[in-house]
Amino acid sequence: MVSYKELGLVNSREIFKKAIEGGYAIPAFNFNNMEQLQAIISACVETKSPVILQVSSGARKYANQTLLRYMAQGAVEYAKELGYEIPIVLHLDHGDSFELCKSCIEYGFSSVMIDGSHLPYEENIALTKQVVEYAHQHDVTVEGELGVLAGIEDDVQAEHHTYTEPDEVVDFVTRTGVDSLAISIGTSHGAFKFTPEQCTRNENGVLVPPPLRFDILKEIEKRIPGFPIVLHGSSSVPQQYVKTINQYGGKLNDSIGIPEEQLREAAKSAVCKINIDSDGRLAMTAAIREVFATKPAEFDPRKYLGPARDELKKLYMHKTESVLGSAGKA
Ligand code: G3H
Ligand code: 13P
Ligand code: ZN
Numbered sequence: 001m002v003s004y005k006e007l008g009l010v011n012s013r014e015i016f017k018k019a020i021e022g023g024y025a026i027p028a029f030n031f032n033n034m035e036q037l038q039a040i041i042s043a044c045v046e047t048k049s050p051v052i053l054q055v056s057s058g059a060r061k062y063a064n065q066t067l068l069r070y071m072a073q074g075a076v077e078y079a080k081e082l083g084y085e086i087p088i089v090l091h092l093d094h095g096d097s098f099e100l101c102k103s104c105i106e107y108g109f110s111s112v113m114i115d116g117s118h119l120p121y122e123e124n125i126a127l128t129k130q131v132v133e134y135a136h137q138h139d140v141t142v143e144g145e146l147g148v149l150a151g152i153e154d155d156v157q158a159e160h161h162t163y164t165e166p167d168e169v170v171d172f173v174t175r176t177g178v179d180s181l182a183i184s185i186g187t188s189h190g191a192f193k194f195t196p197e198q199c200t201r202n203e204n205g206v207l208v209p210p211p212l213r214f215d216i217l218k219e220i221e222k223r224i225p226g227f228p229i230v231l232h233g234s235s236s237v238p239q240q241y242v243k244t245i246n247q248y249g250g251k252l253n254d255s256i257g258i259p260e261e262q263l264r265e266a267a268k269s270a271v272c273k274i275n276i277d278s279d280g281r282l283a284m285t286a287a288i289r290e291v292f293a294t295k296p297a298e299f300d301p302r303k304y305l306g307p308a309r310d311e312l313k314k315l316y317m318h319k320t321e322s323v324l325g326s327a328g329k330a
Contacts, residue, residue, distance in 0.1 A: 147185075263324070
């Protein structure tokens with residue numbers, strides 16, 4: 001057992017409190033490899049933003065759990081070396097069992113999500129409560145989820161949204177003791193959030209998806225004032241990356257995300273954690289495809305992973321400065 005405190009990590013309690021009071025959201029960026037981690041840390045140090053490093057169970061399988069833990073520990077030291085200490089949370093994304101959450105806590109995670117959103121309500125409560133009881137003994141914070149997002153959540157796949165029911169939130173948070181609540185108000189996982197048929201065209205011919213259900217968010221905030229809310233599935237799917245990917249041999253049709261203005265608006269409310277993974281995948285893929293297509297003789301991985309890392313850093317800086325408002329808050 002290693003405590004996250006020994007690794008220089010923090011749980012999410014304090015940073016969420018400040019984010020709600022300050023009207024901004026903390027970025028939760030997923031990572032699976034060194035270049036992603038370097039980009040996240042250097043972007044957040046440079047913009048002085050707190051950050052949540054997110055590890056999915058898929059990432060754990062891909063990169064090896066022990067290695068990931070040492071990488072997060074290394075990230076704390078890397079941030080110091082870059083010259084500015086920022087709060088860093090190591091968070092399990094979409095934990096699906098008590099055993100997985102427990103194992104992550106024992107490996108030094110400072111925060112875990114137990115995602116029982118696909119379970120019947122009472123089973124979701126029972127599982128979430130079990131995780132909270134263990135996590136709180138180690139001062140680890142827990143995120144629960146109510147409502148189902150469309151798209152793919154690791155092994156769980158849903159065709160349609162089930163929006164969070166505001167009447168359930170008081171009962172859920174009091175009976176489970178969770179520290180934050182992920183809700184479903186129209187975001188979804190992946191790069192294909194909306195079909196063109198679901199969108200309308202604005203005056204510039206750009207496809208605009210239906211707005212998030214801010215009415216449901218307001219109802220939830222009324223029921224649990226000041227309680228930390230989390231938005232999953234919040235990639236905006238920058239069209240310049242989709243264009244570059246398709247220009248250099250990719251095939252991403254109809255990739256439409258959540259408009260940044262809507263995330264800006266959400267960040268001003270009790271939404272204090274915004275999850276972004278797909279945008280990073282797109283940024284990396286666009287940069288790598290461009291190198292492969294324009295410099296076909298290149299075969300040193302540093303020559304394509306380096307530009308991918310630079311593009312990722314630019315993307316993450318943009319998120320903290322111009323979308324979430326977390327820049328300057330560390
Ligand atoms: O919500 C899921 C995250 O984007 C993680 O994706 O399970 O493919 O690592 P993954
Ligand atoms: P995106 O697929 O929209 O980036 O969402 C990521 C996420 O919610 C991770 O939990
Ligand atoms: Zn998610």
